[in-house]
Structures are given as structure tokens and as C-alpha cells.
Amino acid sequence: MTLSQLGAFVFVARLGSVKAAARALGVSEPAVSQSLAQLRRHLGDPLVTRSGDRMVLTEGGSRLLGIASQIVALGAEAVAAVQPGRPARLHVVMDAGLAEYVAGPLLCLFTQRKQVDATTGVAATAETPLLLSSRLADVALGAQLTGDGLVSRPVLRCRLIVVGSPRGRRDHWLVGPSGTDPASDTSRLLRLLRVQEPQVRVFANQTAAWKAAAEGAGLAPATAHLVASQLRRGELVPIETAATPLASYWYATTLEPAARSGAAGTFMDFLTTPAATQVMRTPDEGVPRSRFRPTVHVSIWS
Amino acid sequence: MTLSQLGAFVFVARLGSVKAAARALGVSEPAVSQSLAQLRRHLGDPLVTRSGDRMVLTEGGSRLLGIASQIVALGAEAVAAVQPGRPARLHVVMDAGLAEYVAGPLLCLFTQRKQVDATTGVAATAETPLLLSSRLADVALGAQLTGDGLVSRPVLRCRLIVVGSPRGRRDHWLVGPSGTDPASDTSRLLRLLRVQEPQVRVFANQTAAWKAAAEGAGLAPATAHLVASQLRRGELVPIETAATPLASYWYATTLEPAARSGAAGTFMDFLTTPAATQVMRTPDEGVPRSRFRPTVHVSIWS
DNA sequence: TCGGTAAATAAGGCTTTCCTTAATGAGGGG
DNA sequence: CCCCTCATTAAGGAAAGCCTTATTTACCGA
Numbered sequence: 001m002t003l004s005q006l007g008a009f010v011f012v013a014r015l016g017s018v019k020a021a022a023r024a025l026g027v028s029e030p031a032v033s034q035s036l037a038q039l040r041r042h043l044g045d046p047l048v049t050r051s052g053d054r055m056v057l058t059e060g061g062s063r064l065l066g067i068a069s070q071i072v073a074l075g076a077e078a079v080a081a082v083q084p085g086r087p088a089r090l091h092v093v094m095d096a097g098l099a100e101y102v103a104g105p106l107l108c109l110f111t112q113r114k115q116v117d118a119t120t121g122v123a124a125t126a127e128t129p130l131l132l133s134s135r136l137a138d139v140a141l142g143a144q145l146t147g148d149g150l151v152s153r154p155v156l157r158c159r160l161i162v163v164g165s166p167r168g169r170r171d172h173w174l175v176g177p178s179g180t181d182p183a184s185d186t187s188r189l190l191r192l193l194r195v196q197e198p199q200v201r202v203f204a205n206q207t208a209a210w211k212a213a214a215e216g217a218g219l220a221p222a223t224a225h226l227v228a229s230q231l232r233r234g235e236l237v238p239i240e241t242a243a244t245p246l247a248s249y250w251y252a253t254t255l256e257p258a259a260r261s262g263a264a265g266t267f268m269d270f271l272t273t274p275a276a277t278q279v280m281r282t283p284d285e286g287v288p289r290s291r292f293r294p295t296v297h298v299s300i301w302s
Numbered sequence: 303m304t305l306s307q308l309g310a311f312v313f314v315a316r317l318g319s320v321k322a323a324a325r326a327l328g329v330s331e332p333a334v335s336q337s338l339a340q341l342r343r344h345l346g347d348p349l350v351t352r353s354g355d356r357m358v359l360t361e362g363g364s365r366l367l368g369i370a371s372q373i374v375a376l377g378a379e380a381v382a383a384v385q386p387g388r389p390a391r392l393h394v395v396m397d398a399g400l401a402e403y404v405a406g407p408l409l410c411l412f413t414q415r416k417q418v419d420a421t422t423g424v425a426a427t428a429e430t431p432l433l434l435s436s437r438l439a440d441v442a443l444g445a446q447l448t449g450d451g452l453v454s455r456p457v458l459r460c461r462l463i464v465v466g467s468p469r470g471r472r473d474h475w476l477v478g479p480s481g482t483d484p485a486s487d488t489s490r491l492l493r494l495l496r497v498q499e500p501q502v503r504v505f506a507n508q509t510a511a512w513k514a515a516a517e518g519a520g521l522a523p524a525t526a527h528l529v530a531s532q533l534r535r536g537e538l539v540p541i542e543t544a545a546t547p548l549a550s551y552w553y554a555t556t557l558e559p560a561a562r563s564g565a566a567g568t569f570m571d572f573l574t575t576p577a578a579t580q581v582m583r584t585p586d587e588g589v590p591r592s593r594f595r596p597t598v599h600v601s602i603w604s
Numbered sequence: 605t606c607g608g609t610a611a612a613t614a615a616g617g618c619t620t621t622c623c624t625t626a627a628t629g630a631g632g633g634g
Numbered sequence: 635c636c637c638c639t640c641a642t643t644a645a646g647g648a649a650a651g652c653c654t655t656a657t658t659t660a661c662c663g664a
Contacts, residue, residue, distance in 0.1 A: 001381070002305070017641090018642090019639090027622085027624095030624080030625085030642075030643080033643085038620090043380075047384070050640080056561075057437075067376050067380045067383055068380060069437065069438060071373055071377065074372055078345075078369045079303070084361070089365065100507065134371045135315070136368045201589065202590070203406075204507070205507045208507075211513065212587070259358075261364055285519075286476060286503030286504055286505045286514065289477075289481065289502045321609090331610080332614095336613085352660080354661085355610090
């Protein structure tokens with residue numbers, strides 16, 4: 001299986017014809033046909049078959065096409081990436097809850113100060129050590145991590161509580177996406193409280209979960225300082241439970257200093273500045289459009 | 303540049319030594335060394351250099367490593383993907399706002415009814431036609447799309463309004479991530495109202511933007527039926543403007559029927575059922591943990 | 605200064621890739 | 635039924651990949 005074989009397959013699938021693919025690639029028709037034949041042999045699937053006047057994908061071919069497109073695109077990207085003069089990149093992965101509240105302002109502040117192209121990703125805690133060691137990420141923010149060559153440092157102390165509406169129902173638990181990460185503080189709290197699976201409802205984001213809790217739809221675990229304004233207004237009230245308040249820390253993790261990139265080191269230093277701490281303590285207030293970077297959900301294709 | 307050359311590079315970078323990489327790959331040391339040499343020649347960068355007792359990445363090598371890891375992982379994935387018996391996959395991409403409110407419940411309902419492994423992605427409108435034609439996505443939900451071989455069909459009628467707090471400030475505009483997509487309804491509305499760049503603040507999600515608007519931080523564009531509950535409670539009030547209310551439609555787009563996958567066709571049929579329409583009209587109420595799928599932000603690596 | 609360790613290079617052989625031209629199916633439309 | 639289009643197969647040659655063993659170079663520590 002070669003990059004060029006995959007490229008030929010992508011062209012054929014997209015253009016619906018070997019002839020057209022050959023023309024587009026600037027080679028003869030049998031050249032494409034043969035690349036395809038070899039890929040077929042290697043993978044044991046026809047991938048595309050002739051049907052009337054065009055080539056159509058088989059089941060397997062259709063599953064392959066997306067992956068093949070990505071590989072081809074990344075191949076081109078790889079060549080471009082090593083060219084000198086490219087700006088340094090910093091990829092920070094974090095817990096879903098953290099990403100929602102601190103990613104925007106934190107990265108906004110950092111990129112204002114340093115000329116770095118920073119992006120944010122969300123990843124499950126279990127996958128994060130792999131992301132760091134494979135260099136898909138430079139810094140991880142969230143739970144403490146242990147692993148070969150990884151260094152975790154606490155960056156913020158926080159308290160976990162449970163919030164709800166005074167007369168709201170108590171038999172439902174409303175969580176954000178971090179509730180699906182077994183290693184998150186949210187999940188840990190739910191386990192301590194022995195919450196059963198069917199009682200848990202997952203919302204698209206933490207803000208929506210808290211809003212539903214404020215409307216009485218159930219209880220929600222919360223990081224105290226992130227719901228401070230709702231508590232002050234009385235939209236949410238703290239609910240006493242056997243396990244709360246629960247002390248916790250946010251950690252920043254990187255490869256050991258010798259192995260990490262320059263940008264990662266700079267970011268770690270930045271995290272201990274008062275301005276960074278301040279941003280992490282106050283919820284998201286929005287960022288200018290030019291500085292906004294969508295958060296990418298990172299996952300390992302194992 | 304070969305997949306195996308990239309693999310050798312990844313091993314050397316990760317293990318910090320050619321010798322260790324050779325052992326791990328089960329080949330001789332020069333085999334690895336030569337793969338590396340060829341990659342270096344091809345890309346014009348040393349990638350890794352010896353420094354004391356370990357091989358360390360150069361600038362370019364460090365930029366390459368993440369991409370190379372992905373390519374290698376996807377290469378393995380490709381082989382697995384074509385094996386028969388894998389469940390059908392459906393990848394739906396949508397506008398950021400839509401993803402936040404309807405992705406969870408809609409896909410939850412669909413996967414309950416049909417045995418399909420469905421995932422959701424967010425993509426900029428401009429990139430969506432490419433995602434569809436490259437088969438990285440099966441169905442797109444959001445703005446109407448035109449393109450070779452694409453078919454758009456309206457699925458829901460909606461109204462755009464502007465909301466805010468009665469005594470809130472009027473000089474700021476608060477938007478969700480869809481405010482950064484120039485082709486989104488939100489951006490269209492801001493253009494019609496001639497809103498200037500510095501007045502716009504982008505939040506991590508739409509819910510947070512509306513919450514900030516309710517607290518008086520500014521005005522926010524909104525899809526009427528998604529803020530119905532906040533309007534009913536009086537947390538938000540409609541603000542009259544020259545451009546609102548603005549009628550709009552949500553469209554579903556796929557490749558033309560002959561070219562699209564079976565799952566895509568099934569999903570298109572599903573979208574016109576009363577249950578699907580109902581889900582799209584009512585905001586997110588959370589989904590069971592087992593059915594939750596995080597939303598992936600999809601981007602084209604050009 | 606001298607070993608020792610590890611990376612790089614050289615040389616050789618085998619396999620695979622990748623392209624060409626020419627010939628051979630396979631299928632649809634007149 | 636024939637012709638036309640397009641995919642596939644065949645055959646051959648140049649190049650590159652990929653592995654080996656043997657040798658050379660580079661660097662660190664004693």
C-alpha cells in the first residue's frame with residue numbers, strides 16, 4: 001500500500017472513472033488501473049466496480065475513501081510542514097469542561113503576548129498521554145497524568161460542588177461532555193455519589209447542563225468558581241451531598257523539559273503568571289472574532 | 303516519501319534512538335537509518351539529530367511528527383476499514399449552532415431507530431461541499447449548498463431574531479462559534495446590520511452567548527425557536543432591528559441519490575419524519591450517556 | 605589518548621513500484 | 635450484430651524501496 005496508490009484510488013472514486021483520473025494525474029490509463037489493482041490485491045476488496053457508465057464504490061471502498069483522502073491530504077501537508085519559516089505551533093488539549101470555559105480567553109491572551117499559532121483540542125484523559133508522547137499535542141490541561149517522560153504540574157486549585165434549583169427534581173444528573181470521560185472530576189463525583197447510569201443526561205456543553213439545572217431539570221456537578229455568578233444571582237443554589245465539596249486541582253502536563261518544544265515551555269511559564277490564573281478563575285467572556293479558534297475534538301484512531 | 307519511511311521516523315522520534323527503533327521494528331539498524339536518510343533527502347531537513355545520548359527533533363521534525371503519526375495510524379486504519387462486516391457509518395456535518403442544539407437528540411433518535419454508527423462534525427459552510435464530495439461526510443445540515451453533484455433539500459423553516467436584556471448594553475454583539483463562519487445565518491445578519499468587527503465577541507458555544515446577552519452584556523442573534531423558553535421566562539427579550547425577523551431555512555445536503563451511501567439515504571428519509579422535525583424544533587434536553595457522541599470539528603487540510 | 609557506543613555510509617541483492625505501449629475483455633447504443 | 639468506449643491485463647524496463655553485512659564516522663567518558 002503506497003501513498004500514490006491511495007491517491008489513484010481517491011481520484012478514481014472522486015471522478016468516477018479511471019480515464020478521468022489518469023488525465024487528472026497526467027499519466028496513462030493503465031498506470032492508474034494498475035495502482036488500483038495492486039491496492040485491491042493488498043486489501044482484498046474491489047473498492048470500485050464498474051456499473052454502467054461510471055465506477056461506483058463498494059461497501060469497503062466507501063469506508064476506505066474518507067481515510068484515504070485524509071492520508072493523501074496529510075501527505076501533502078507533511079511536505080509543507082517541514083519547510084522552514086513556518087510559525088511555531090502550540091497544540092493544547094484539555095478536558096471538555098476546561099475547554100469550554102478557559103480555552104478561548106487563555107489562548108487569546110497567550111497569542112496576544114507571544115507570536116504563536118495556538119490551537120485547542122478536547123481529548124479523553126485516557127488518550128492524553130498518547131497524544132503528548134506522539135507529539136500530536138504539546139501541553140495537556142486537566143487531570144494529573146502519569147506516564148513515561150511526562151511531567152504534571154498543578155496550576156489551579158478548585159472545588160467541586162453540586163448545584164441545582166431549590167425546587168428542582170433530584171433524580172436526574174445533568175452533565176456536560178466531560179461526564180463521558182471516566183477520568184474527569186465530574187465522573188469521579190458521580191461515582192462517589194453512586195449515581196446510576198439511567199439517571200445521567202449528557203448535554204452538548206456544560207453551560208447547557210447548568211442552564212437545565214437552573215430550570216429544575218435535575219442536579220449538576222460543578223466547579224465552584226465557574227458557577228459563581230449563577231450562585232450569586234440565585235439561579236443556582238449549592239446542594240449538599242455526602243461527597244461535596246470536593247477539593248481538586250487542575251494540572252498542566254508536558255513531556256519532560258528536555259523533550260518538549262520551545263512553545264510548550266513558554267506556555268508552561270505563561271500558565272503561572274497572575275494574568276493566566278486570573279483568566280482561569282473567571283468564566284468565558286468571549287473573545288474577538290479574529291482571535292477565536294474552534295476547539296477540535298481529538299481522538300486516537302487506534 | 304513512503305509510509306514505512308514515515309513509520310521509521312515516528313519510531314526514532316518516539317524512542318529517541320535509531321537502535322531502539324530498529325529493535326522495535328524487528329529490522330537491522332542500517333535499515334532504519336536509511337529510511338530516515340531518504341526521508342531527510344526528500345524533505346530537505348535533518349528531522350532528528352544526535353545530541354549526546356539521544357536523537358532529538360529539529361524544528362521541522364517536530365512539526366512533521368504529529369502529521370507523520372497521523373498518517374501511520376490512518377494507514378493501519380485503512381487496512382482495517384475495508385474488512386467486511388464493519389457496521390455502516392454515517393457522518394453528518396453541520397453548522398456550529400445546529401450541532402449544539404440538534405445534533406445530540408437528532409442522532410440519538412436516529413441511532414435508536416436504525417442500527418447505524420453515526421457521528422457528528424462541525425464544519426465551515428465553505429468547506430462542506432468538499433467534505434461531501436470527498437466522502438468525508440455523508441450528509442450536511444445547515445445552509446443551502448450548490449455544487450457539482452450536490453442536492454439540497456429544505457428540512458425546517460425558521461426565523462432569525464435579535465435578543466438581549468431590556469436594560470443591557472447595545473454596543474456589543476455576542477455570538478457562538480457559528481459567528482466565525484461567513485456563510486452562516488448569524489454572520490449574514492451581522493452584515494445586514496452593518497456590525498463592525500470590534501463589536502463582535504465570540505463565545506465557546508451559543509448557549510454561553512445567550513446567557514451573556516441575558517445578563518446584559520450585549521445583543522445576540524438567535525434562531526427564534528431555540529430561544530423560545532428564555533423569551534417565555536423573560537430572561538431574554540426580542541430586540542427590534544431593521545433586518546429582523548429574517549426568514550430562513552435549514553437544508554439537508556447530500557450527493558445525488560445515485561452516488562450517496564445507503565445510510566445517507568436512510569437519514570434523509572428520516573429527516574422528514576414528524577419525530578425528527580419535532581426534535582429540531584425543541585432545544586437540546588440532553589441524551590443518555592451511552593448515546594452521547596462528542597462533536598468533532600472537521601477541517602480541510604489543504 | 606583511547607575505548608566503547610551509536611549513527612551513518614557503502615555495497616550488493618532482491619522485491620516492488622511505476623510508467624510505458626500493445627492487446628484483451630466487457631458492456632451499451634445504434 | 636457491430637462498433638465504440640472504457641477498464642483491465644500483459645510485457646518490459648527504469649527506478650526506487652528495503653533489507654542485509656561490512657565499514658566508517660562522530661562523540662562521550664575514562
